[in-house]
Amino acid sequence: MRYALPIILFLALATLIVTAPRIGPWRARRQAHALARDLVQTEGFTASPDIEHEIAAEHAPPFHYGTAHNFEDDLIGTVHDMPVSTGSYTCHYNGETHRYGVALVSLDHDVERVEVRDGPAFATAWVIDAPPQHRIRTGTPAFDERFETYTPDRTDDRMVLAPDAPALLTGVAEPFSMRAEGRRLLLWRSPGWSSPEALEEDVTTAVAVLA
Numbered sequence: 001m002r003y004a005l006p007i008i009l010f011l012a013l014a015t016l017i018v019t020a021p022r023i024g025p026w027r028a029r030r031q032a033h034a035l036a037r038d039l040v041q042t043e044g045f046t047a048s049p050d051i052e053h054e055i056a057a058e059h060a061p062p063f064h065y066g067t068a069h070n071f072e073d074d075l076i077g078t079v080h081d082m083p084v085s086t087g088s089y090t091c092h093y094n095g096e097t098h099r100y101g102v103a104l105v106s107l108d109h110d111v112e113r114v115e116v117r118d119g120p121a122f123a124t125a126w127v128i129d130a131p132p133q134h135r136i137r138t139g140t141p142a143f144d145e146r147f148e149t150y151t152p153d154r155t156d157d158r159m160v161l162a163p164d165a166p167a168l169l170t171g172v173a174e175p176f177s178m179r180a181e182g183r184r185l186l187l188w189r190s191p192g193w194s195s196p197e198a199l200e201e202d203v204t205t206a207v208a209v210l211a
Contacts, residue, residue: 028099028191029072032088035101036073038196039086045077051085055104055186060179061121062100062188064129066091079203082106086199088192098122101192105185105203111210112160113181116169117148118189121177140166146175165209174198178206185210 039045052071056063063069074087083106090099113132121129132150138159143166151160159165169175176189187206193199 025097025099029088031194032073032099032101032192035193035195035199036075036088039075039077039199043077043196043200045075045086048074048076048085050074051076051087051104052089055085055087055102056089057184061117061129061177062089062098062102062190063091065122065127066093066098068092079105079200082108082203082207084203089188093122093127094124099191101189101199103187103199103203105187105207107180107183107185107207107210110182111180111185113151113153114160114210115148115150115152115177115179116161116209117150117177118175119146120148138166142166143170146170160211162209162211168205168209172201172205174202176202176206180206180210 036045040047051074055071056069068091070090072088072090074085076083076085078084084103085106086101086103088099089102090097092098115132117131121131123129131148132152134152134154135148135150136154136159137144138149138161147169149161154160162168174189174193176187178188179186185206187202189202193202
């Protein structure tokens with residue numbers, strides 16, 4: 001009996017070591033499935049299994065690294081009459097699964113190219129991210145310290161975002177990154193959105209900050 005307790009403790013520790021790294025990805029996947037279910041049941045979204053080709057149309061964050069790229073819970077619907085395609089995107093890197101919630105909004109008018117990142121994109125010694133040219137400062141310290149704003153088509157610092165963009169983007173419950181050009185507006189967030197309400201708030205905010 002004196003050997004039983006150490007053996008049990010050792011097995012418990014070994015189990016914890018093996019399973020702990022999987023808890024986070026498992027929770028993120030469960031949350032993504034729950035979001036998709038709620039979008040279908042309460043917001044009228046429908047399955048759209050081919051949207052990944054439309055969403056991941058460029059080799060830019062968050063699609064710029066990893067292997068085994070995959071989309072799950074691909075849906076299409078509307079947010080305040082705006083067409084939105086959304087899903088959960090995953091890739092594998094260094095033995096881990098990285099998950100992002102992504103949403104593509106189809107705008108009804110053209111906008112200037114702009115990218116706002118909630119912190120730097122994923123990068124390591126082997127993953128090189130080349131940010132767009134021409135990073136600008138909004139003059140709002142709390143915003144500029146957290147977010148990176150790029151306007152690649154500009155040579156001056158005139159804002160292409162709405163004047164209240166810093167306040168709006170820092171005021172959402174679940175901050176996100178975004179990239180807009182023409183009539184295409186892409187949002188992404190790691191590991192995703194917690195609810196349809198959070199996704200709706202971010203989509204509405206992203207559209208509102210585009211000047």
